Amino acid sequence: MKSQPDFxxxxxxxxxxxxxxxxxxxxxxxxxxxxxxxxxxxxxSMSALTSQIEAIQRELVxxxxxxxxxxxxxxxxxRHNNKSTDIHRQT
Numbered sequence: 001m002k003s004q005p006d007f008x009x010x011x012x013x014x015x016x017x018x019x020x021x022x023x024x025x026x027x028x029x030x031x032x033x034x035x036x037x038x039x040x041x042x043x044x045s046m047s048a049l050t051s052q053i054e055a056i057q058r059e060l061v062x063x064x065x066x067x068x069x070x071x072x073x074x075x076x077x078x079r080h081n082n083k084s085t086d087i088h089r090q091t
Contacts, residue, residue, distance in 0.1 A: 008016075
């Protein structure tokens with residue numbers, strides 16, 4: 001028996017090439033999703049933490065400027081008495 005040579009028509013070759021490209025795109029999409037699942041959650045949580053830190057720093061600056069604008073603020077209720085009121089309770 002003679003074996004027949006493997007001849008493919010242009011349409012058959014085009015179909016095979018199309019299947020190869022579809023398979024490659026599918027694999028690429030899967031790889032992209034795996035990378036996204038691995039790296040982006042960490043990136044999102046890091047940027048969320050950075051945003052919170054920046055917000056806290058802004059609040060601290062506001063509090064410090066508020067305190068600095070209040071010249072009447074004193075450590076004690078009575079300005080000339082800087083000692084703790086706990087001292088007077090001792091008997």
